Amino acid sequence: MPSRVANTSSVRAMALPMPSSCDLIEAAVIGLSLSMIAIVSGNKLTDWLGSAAVFITFLHGQLSFAMQESQGKMAQPTVENYHWSGRLFVTKEILWIATFALAGCWPLCAGSVLFATYPHWRALLRRS
Numbered sequence: 013m014p015s016r017v018a019n020t021s022s023v024r025a026m027a028l029p030m031p032s033s034c035d036l037i038e039a040a041v042i043g044l045s046l047s048m049i050a051i052v053s054g055n056k057l058t059d060w061l062g063s064a065a066v067f068i069t070f071l072h073g074q075l076s077f078a079m080q081e082s083q084g085k086m087a088q089p090t091v092e093n094y095h096w097s098g099r100l101f102v103t104k105e106i107l108w109i110a111t112f113a114l115a116g117c118w119p120l121c122a123g124s125v126l127f128a129t130y131p132h133w134r135a136l137l138r139r140s
Contacts, residue, residue, distance in 0.1 A: 034137055035074055042070050049119040059119050066123030073101060073127055077134060102128055
């Protein structure tokens, strides 16, 4: 069966790119926002653990959207259904917003709101 992913030997030979300055600024703003929400929410260990989990999810989302953008620029994408990545990301975050709001987990809810809107503000920041 033919592989749907690039040859791994050529992938290993490539150097890993550094995050862009825009990625670093986004991550800093999100990290600061989540920290402030954890403090305001009660400064409990669960608030900080939730904020850390949400922050790591954000970093994963950044990487996912960068890969999606890269696939979109290819004449022949190596992952045929790459465009579903963003759709599934936003749908997942909307479901988490409802769950976290019902449970009163405000740091997680705020993070999910930021992430559900991330594709839009990412596009705006990248145009600037």
